[in-house]
Amino acid sequence: MKAPASLRDDSHAPPSTLATDTALAPKRPRGRPRKTALELDDGNRRQDLITASAKLFRKQGFDATSTRDIAAAVGMHSGSPFYHFKSKxxxxxxxxxxxxxxxxxxxxxxxxxxxxxxxxxxxxxxxxxxxxxxxxxxxxxxxxxxxxxxxxxxxxxxxxxxxxxxxxxxxxxxxxxxxxxxxxxxxxxxxxxxxxxxxxxxxxxxxxxxxxxxxxxxxxxxxxxxxxxxx
Amino acid sequence: MKAPASLRDDSHAPPSTLATDTALAPKRPRGRPRKTALELDDGNRRQDLITASAKLFRKQGFDATSTRDIAAAVGMHSGSPFYHFKSKxxxxxxxxxxxxxxxxxxxxxxxxxxxxxxxxxxxxxxxxxxxxxxxxxxxxxxxxxxxxxxxxxxxxxxxxxxxxxxxxxxxxxxxxxxxxxxxxxxxxxxxxxxxxxxxxxxxxxxxxxxxxxxxxxxxxxxxxxxxxxxx
DNA sequence: CCTACCGATCGGTAGG
DNA sequence: CCTACCGATCGGTAGG
CATH class of the missing domain: 1.10.357.10 (Tetracycline Repressor, domain 2)
Structure with missing residues (x-):
């Protein structure tokens, strides 16, 4: 039942950039994201998921949007959003x-x-x-x-x-x-x-x-x- | 694929009473509805379904309301709403x-x-x-x-x-x-x-x-x- | 983050 | 309107 330890957080992540709402989803590079100097290049992916979710939730509604839709929108596979967020x-x-x-x-x-x-x-x-x-x-x-x-x-x-x-x-x-x-x-x-x-x-x-x-x-x-x- | 002939209509049934919106759902008699002089006592059940659906759709939202919820609310079994309406x-x-x-x-x-x-x-x-x-x-x-x-x-x-x-x-x-x-x-x-x-x-x-x-x-x-x- | 998968639920239907 | 059921989809998870 317990979620495995991971990067994901359930709620109160500080928005990395306040103004990202205005930006459209980045062109989502299809290849493996190149690791930065830091050990983890998270944050970007979290933001991608949030931005893509917002667009889909608005267009289709929350219930009518599947987590698979969201994953596809950012080029992930179906289970991967749950690595970043513990639930829809x-x-x-x-x-x-x-x-x-x-x-x-x-x-x-x-x-x-x-x-x-x-x-x-x-x-x-x-x-x-x-x-x-x-x-x-x-x-x-x-x-x-x-x-x-x-x-x-x-x-x-x-x-x-x-x-x-x-x-x-x-x-x-x-x-x-x-x-x-x-x-x-x-x-x-x-x-x-x-x-x-x-x-x-x-x-x-x-x-x-x-x-x-x-x-x-x-x-x-x-x-x-x-x-x-x-x- | 074709629906069997039945009483249900897809859309434009005249509301039997314009004011039913205001009325709460009838106490939904649990027993078999007694047949009226007419051959079919439909209409009432359709109205029941509409009224119950409205209440549930408002409280839970359309997507979050199952046709089983609706059926239960009027004392029907899961498949029966589809006798009256061809779809959710x-x-x-x-x-x-x-x-x-x-x-x-x-x-x-x-x-x-x-x-x-x-x-x-x-x-x-x-x-x-x-x-x-x-x-x-x-x-x-x-x-x-x-x-x-x-x-x-x-x-x-x-x-x-x-x-x-x-x-x-x-x-x-x-x-x-x-x-x-x-x-x-x-x-x-x-x-x-x-x-x-x-x-x-x-x-x-x-x-x-x-x-x-x-x-x-x-x-x-x-x-x-x-x-x-x-x- | 991917692979492979599970249990639950859902809209809808056949046949009576 | 009930019974019994189907195919599809969905959120979520283990294990790597």
Whole structure:
């Protein structure tokens, strides 16, 4: 029953690069990966598996994607993903966790880039734009998978993710509060946050990069829809 | 390969009662269903299967629900659902189609109940409230299943459903247009519709009937968030 | 990471 | 609608 000792870890591997979400899967060299100076060239393969899983989970759904599909996508044989991850579930969790890390990083970066003179509306616009990038940016499959495969997680995994999600949502509250105080936000802050994030998250269902509005246009429409002019 | 002749139909059975979505699954009498005056007491069993499937699909997801789960839920043996539906897919489609029919009926009823003096805001409120009822009303699992299991449908099934969905969404357009013309809706009508319906649809993910806001409070928050005061 | 494999489950069907 | 069953697939593992 016990898994043999190996490189694989069940969950909390630090994402080797926060921005890998955006990158497409590397061309997957078919030959034996040449060993680096270090004794193990892991990490790359783990990332490959995570990236390929994200793409497949998003396109086909978690249940409809077999671990054989994933193995094939990175040029492994059927049993090999289990050398890196102890279960299909652990792979799903790794995708979601990496997605939340990139989302949080992108959000923090967007806020840090704001000038000191930024208004509440500017801040709001920046949060919305960053969120759209996380959801709809090219190759960004991680967070969409998280949003639509939440059900497949275990209770433990859900709890672990919840902390990151709470952090992410918390960043919206002070801005919404200020907008509410100034009369530019018409609904209670908590409900407004749920409704606004819902409107954004749902865009995954209908947004088409190849036609229709751009992410900037979407962002503008949100500002126009959700916020009132300052009295 | 050909299915034996039977009562089952692949898709377009008229929902025997539009309102069955709201009803909980009948207590499923364990004994042999007594034959009615008619030669066949089908219909009831079909409805039972649809209702039980909706509940299971919503709770566990389509892929994670086996046809054996469904059979057990209505007191049948494993192969029997296939007497009524030619495939698991056909059952899913039946759930979604019935859901859209009740949604359309509820929407039409809400609009019909408005007094002639109703303002655009009143109409909007009524549409939102009816939508929340469809999504979050007790026992209303059909439309949530449709929203979250869309991927499992075949192209053909998707096309068939799309017509109903287009009708449903179309009812919002004239109201949004009027609100836009009067300056009460700040975003372009088409994007506003997508964003607003997204905000509503996402509520399935977080709404808890046992705590938090009521459907009326939710509706009020939407009006406050999405609409500006008339100039 | 590959090879070879297992036990379980699943959608679906024949035949009554 | 039940009985009995099939072929396929799937997650996962031992052993190297």
């Amino acid at each position: 579930d652990a792979l799903l969790f790794a995708v979601m966790e990496a997605g939340m890390h990139t989302a949080l990083a992108r959000q923090a970066q967007a806020l840090a880039a704001l000038p000191a003179s930024a208004s509440s509306v500017d801040t709001m616009r920046s949060l919305i734009r960053a969120h759209y990038e996380t959801l709809l940016g090219p190759g960004n499959d991680f967070v969409p998978v998280m949003l639509y495969e939440h059900r497949a997680l275990s209770a433990r995994q859900r709890t672990d993710l919840a902390r990151l999600q709470t952090d992410y949502e918390a960043a919206w509250t002070p801005v919404l509060q200020r907008l509410h105080d100034s009369g530019q936000l018409g609904a209670p802050v908590k409900l407004a946050r749920l409704l606004i994030l819902g409107a954004l998250n749902w865009s995954v269902q209908w947004f088409d990069r190849k036609k229709g509005a751009s992410l900037d246009e979407l962002t503008s429409a949100c500002i126009a829809l959700f916020l009132k002019d300052k009295a | 897919d056909a059952l899913l489609f039946a759930v979604m189609e019935a859901g859209m029919h009740t949604a359309l009926a509820r929407q039409a009823q809400a609009l019909a109940a408005l007094p002639a003096s109703a303002s655009s805001v009143d109409t909007m409120r009524s549409l939102i409230r009816a939508h929340y009822e469809t999504l979050l009303g007790p026992g209303n699992d059909f439309v949530p299943v449709m929203l979250y299991e869309h991927r499992a449908l075949s192209a053909r099934q998707r096309t068939d459903l799309a017509r109903l969905q287009t009708d449903y969404e179309a009812a919002w357009t004239p109201v949004l247009q009027r609100l836009h013309d009067s300056g009460q809706l700040g975003a372009p009508v088409k994007l506003a519709r997508l964003l607003i319906l997204g905000a509503l649809n996402w509520s399935v993910q977080w709404f808890d009937r046992k705590k938090g806001a009521s459907l009326d409070e939710l509706t009020s928050a939407c009006i406050a968030l999405f609409l500006k005061d008339k100039a």
